[in-house]
Amino acid sequence: MNKFTTDSVIAIIGGTMGAGIAQVAAKANHQVLLFDVAKGAAEKGIDNIRKGLGKLVLRSRMTQLELDALVSRIVPISDIKQLSSADLVIEAIVEKLEVKQMLFRQLEDICHENAILASNTSSISITAIGAKLLRPQNLIGMHFFNPAPIMKLVEVISGLDTDKQVADNIFELAINWGKLAVHAKSTPGFIANRVARPFYAESLRVLQEGATDIATIDALFRECGGFKMGPFELMDLIGHDVNYAVTCSVFEAFYQDQRFLPSLLQKELLDAGHLGRKSGRGFYQYPQNTQTENSKQQPDLALDTQLITIEGDLGIAETLLPLFENNGLKINRVPAADHQQTSEGRIIIGDAILMLTNGQFTTQRATDLKCPNLVHVDLSLDYQKAKVIALSPCSTLSLQALNCVIALFQTIEKTVVVIDDVPGMVLMRTVCMLANEGFDAVNQQVCNEDAVDIAMKAGLNYPCGPIKWANNLGLSFTLKVLNNLAITYGEDRFRASPLLQRKVAQQQLDVIKKSITTG
Template sequence: MAALDTDNIVAVIGAGTMGAGIAQVAAKAGHPVLLFDVAEGVALKGVQQITKGLNQLVARGRMSDEEQQSLIARIIPVNQMTDLAAADLVIEAVAERLDIKQSLFRELEGLCSQQTIFASNTSSLSITEIGAALERPERLVGMHFFNPAPVMKLVEVVRGLATERSVAEAVFDTATQWGKKAVHTRSTPGFIVNRVARPFYAEALRVLEVGGANVATIDALMRDCAGFRMGPFELMDLIGLDVNYAVTCSVHAAYYGDQRFTPSLIQKELVDAGYLGRKSGRGFYDYREDIAGDSGQSPEAPSNVGVRYSDANAEILLAPPCEPPPMVTLVGDAPYAPVLIDLMNKAGIAVERETADQPDDFLIVCGEAILARTDGRLATQAVAEDGVSDLVVFDLALDYAKATRIAIAAADQTSESALEEAIGFWQALGKTVSVIDDIPGLCVMRTVCMLANEGSDAVNQQVCSAEAVDTAMQFGVNYPKGPMAWADAIGTVNVATILDNLLSTYGEDRYRASPLLVRKAMTQRPFLGDDS
């Protein structure tokens, strides 16, 4: 079964923001679209909303008048379910209730052709369970768009237990033809995105919980060092803490209490207090002052945080200016060493090279200070175990050349003068330095490794491919790099080691390494491009 032809009729049920957006996508691809909503007049309002949005594109010169009029002409609001009988593909975007979706598809089975494909835009319900109530569950597939549907590229194509492969392939090819990045996934809790994304929030909340760094600092590091468009606390405030917390609880329950998905008590307390983020005026950040002002708009950058965290989390932690070192010694080598050497050369820092005792070691000796990238241990533990002195660990960066900020942490045994030398080194390289507490894995490294681990487990459990993980996270939630590609860049051996060290420190099953990651580490093979 190939992609639908443009003369095939697409029906969309539910004319709210998501349904109207899906209708716009299908119409733009050239299909005649029937838009239906059970509430009287809502389908027509949906078309009017689409028209309003397209008018803005015309005004900006991104669409011609003719294109806009042709697109709108292909969307027909209808008033009765019976008007959908001729549809070749029906996509529902109604309330996230199992009984409503099952009832809807049962009714459609009695109206539409036996060859009609039924697709659900559900983000949380099981396609298998929805299909269990149908006579033709093999014609049902998940087609999970992301909001706003006309803008976001990703579509998760979700196979239930009974879904015919040809049906899933047809929807995959159709979504691709519509200009989307489609990925195949089995119908498991959270599919790909809502499952793999959990550590992005969970690790930030854990760092906050143990006092590793404050809200503003964690957000700044994830933006300016890791390359994410928004920090986790900013994003939770934007999504709504109640919504984000509910998804975490749902995934946690669906996986029978697996510790990897354990919800945060900090987040629960804010939800219980009604601090839901931007929509309520405060969450991790406080937006009320600006909302009460003349503009009536919430600020681009939050000013401070909710009551409990107000003083401790309002400001980004910044190290004071320190003297740059005239020379450093690099012991060993690492893939990112050339980037740092180039930055040192530009900063006028002389570089000497020495061979390391262990092939995987890479240290930067800067006066008294010894700098090493975090391996998931406490810096204090590394000093005790390795016999080094004045150790300062630094965090992972998406690109050390482009990162504007870096997190470092000193071991308890490290002298103040050595810490100042480490600060001066990174400042000389043009980085804003945030000194955080000595926590295992710091901020970026632990988060990225946990994202990669969750992606690895999804692949290991046959939910999707490694390539699908990266496509989903980059095009569904705008990650700067796919988790599996990031794991390959760090090295699967290093990722497994970091997770093992996190597990050893916390003693929590949430940090257990995926069996597939362990296998990759044992063979030193990557996730992507490995045909062996």
């Protein structure tokens, strides 16, 4: 199977998304044939490309000559038979299996036998599409993310019969087009749409349990987690008809695996016709700025002590300590107590004890530790840069102790929000579930670990790949959070990936081996 060069002719079939892909291919100096069954749609797509690139010319990011040259490489086609010279045909049409099968079967008769046929599908099995083809080995998934000229990710999806050389050539082509490509096996949701389900599901669950409000959850994702948008803002932007349909599709495709269970809250919005921005109402009302100030923000309080004690290792939260010291607080560091483990360190100030949430109710952990003034702290991507700190006190925490903790974080110029006692809080449970899904995709041979992190960052703008985030948090701690969630809820939804369990066991075994060697 020959590799692609700039002499290779690329054909694109389908509307708005197709025009974006055509722009990407033309920018890489290919001749591009753009076809759409709707009369005038290809010409309209080219006009839209010209208008979009015109804005770059106005900003001096592109010359008029470069614009004209790029657009001249895209030729509108009115008859599908004119695609006979194409070396690669990428379809971006309606998401219906039978329609795609019919199109590709037609293309097999039109194009030469070595032509590669690619689907931009986001959800349909490449194996299923190929089942009706004469040359399924030449069929590949080439999943771009919208808008294709801007978003970097391309998922290269191999069906059961896809030739490995075809997959490798398409991967290389995507790289040459300036994309970040990842290999994946044809399974429901591929990588990004599968791994992303907990981003929505955990926040919907936290909201359903009344731990806090919509605006606060979104604020925590932005200001603590470093995400561009919170889950409710993003669902409103995508549209609940689309987002809910994808969730249901993945849920059904995985034989109703509880990890992908759709939310009744989102179904209620859909049933009411509240589709998000497109309908003027979703979780928020539109038009308005959705990034509403959260209602859990605490008033300013004065700190009546300058001494804090750090007991044990704070793990990922160790980066808080320089902030405390730089703001005049005195730190008394002591070893962990015998009953404590690494990453279960604590901050003691006044009567209050702070610990990173571990997937339990704060109240349950307080009971287990016989610590009636326990406060859980939620995860942050970077505690030094985070603008907000989220706290969840146990039910017996005194108001005086809570105010002391709030004042502590306000001293280091953090906005403090207090949410009700919910297992794993908001970001911790979400990140651990995202990582768990990523590990499970790897365990099931869908892709490798690097592909998970690349897909989530380049395809969905995550601030950090979930597997890298879990490694930063500590795999043993990530597993502990998941196991505690599973115990608390008693649901298969929170079961830990076998790969994550194996990795943690391997780390523990390495420690044992090292102690034996050095002992």
